[in-house]
Amino acid sequence: GQQLNQSPQSMFIQEGEDVSMNCTSSSIFNTWLWYKQDPGEGPVLLIALYKAGELTSNGRLTAQFGITRKDSFLNISASIPSDVGIYFCAGHGRSGGGADGLTFGKGTHLIIQP
Amino acid sequence: ETGVTQTPRHLVMGMTNKKSLKCEQHLGHNAMYWYKQSAKKPLELMFVYNFKEQTENNSVPSRFSPECPNSSHLFLHLHTLQPEDSALYLCASSQDRRRGEQYFGPGTRLTVT
Numbered sequence: 001g002q003q004l005n006q007s008p009q010s011m012f013i014q015e016g017e018d019v020s021m022n023c024t025s026s027s028i029f030n031t032w033l034w035y036k037q038d039p040g041e042g043p044v045l046l047i048a049l050y051k052a053g054e055l056t057s058n059g060r061l062t063a064q065f066g067i068t069r070k071d072s073f074l075n076i077s078a079s080i081p082s083d084v085g086i087y088f089c090a091g092h093g094r095s096g097g098g099a100d101g102l103t104f105g106k107g108t109h110l111i112i113q114p
Numbered sequence: 115e116t117g118v119t120q121t122p123r124h125l126v127m128g129m130t131n132k133k134s135l136k137c138e139q140h141l142g143h144n145a146m147y148w149y150k151q152s153a154k155k156p157l158e159l160m161f162v163y164n165f166k167e168q169t170e171n172n173s174v175p176s177r178f179s180p181e182c183p184n185s186s187h188l189f190l191h192l193h194t195l196q197p198e199d200s201a202l203y204l205c206a207s208s209q210d211r212r213r214g215e216q217y218f219g220p221g222t223r224l225t226v227t
Contacts, residue, residue, distance in 0.1 A: 003156060031214035042118075042204050042218035043157075088157070092214030100170055100211035101147055101159030 006089050006105025012113055013079055021108040022073040023089030030093030032065050032072040033102065037086045046087075047074070076110075084112050116140055118219035120205050126225045127195065135190040135222045137205030145211040146188040148180060151202040151221070163188060164211040195226045 006023045013019060023032070031050055035043035047058050049065035049072060056063055062075045076083055086109050090102040118139045127133050139146065148160040162170035163182040177199075179191040188205055202223050206216040 033214055033216075035218075040220070040223075042120075042206075042220045045215060045217060048215050090214075092216075093212070100145070100162045100164070101149070101172070102157070102214065102216060103159075104156040106154075106156050 004089055004091060004103055004105035006108055008108060009106070010109040010111065012111050015079060015081060015112050015114075017079055019076040019079055019083070019110060020073060021087060021089075022071065023091075023105050024071040025091055025103075026070070027091070027094050028069040029091030029103075030069075031091070032063075033090045033092065034061075034063050034072070034074045035088045035090060037088065037107075039085075043088055079110075079112060081112055084110055086110070118205060118207055118217055120203075120219035120222050122222060123220065124223045124225075126227060127192070128227055129195060129197070131195075132191070132193040134192065135203055135205075135224075137188040137190075137219055139186055139188075139205075139207040139217075139219075141207055141217060143207040143209055143217075144185050145208045145213075146182060146185070147206040147208075147216060148188065148190055149204040149206065149218075151204055153201075157204065160190075162211060169211060192224075195224075197226050200224055200226045 033048045034046045037043045047063040054065040060077045086107040088107045089105040145164045149157045159172045160174045161180045181189040202221045204221045205219040208216045
């Protein structure tokens with residue numbers, strides 16, 4: 001089935017550094033979303049993007065909906081320990097029809113080194 | 115209770131058992147979803163319900179049987195599962211199936227022995 005290519009798979013960073021991750025697809029989506037999942041919990045919605053080229057911020061998080069509608073990126077500025085977790089991109093409303101559910105990437109595991 | 119709740123949080127069952135997972139959303143949403151999250155794999159959509167009607171079955175084996183009695187509650191009935199069905203089962207809801215913003219519950223960690 002359709003999958004999103006999310007990279008990097010994992011990131012080892014120092015506290016205070018900026019983080020960037022991205023997601024690409026072979027299909028066009030109408031909505032791109034970014035989630036964060038902590039161990040033992042469900043994914044939590046961080047940002048939703050609805051228009052090609054849209055740039056949206058949520059605190060230290062910034063995400064963009066690619067112009068081609070086939071990609072998105074997420075930036076985290078000045079990382080802090082509580083940013084540790086797995087970040088997932090997801091697409092919704094695939095062009096040409098398809099699932100009502102979300103199509104997910106495999107996740108980016110963010111690890112902050114002391 | 116707020117958001118999306120799931121019970122039980124953990125479940126261990128044998129291959130011949132029958133059990134059910136429960137999900138309840140307190141957000142006034144009209145669409146509900148079941149996802150499966152296995153190690154090393156992306157979250158996989160299983161079922162979609164919109165206004166209590168099933169709108170999608172993503173080729174899920176019949177040993178998984180969903181039920182949606184109203185827009186706030188969703189069940190997943192399990193019977194004769196296999197060890198490879200062990201995973202985190204996540205429930206989500208959205209305003210309706212056209213909206214991409216889905217809100218997830220904490221999941222049920224299922225182990226099939």
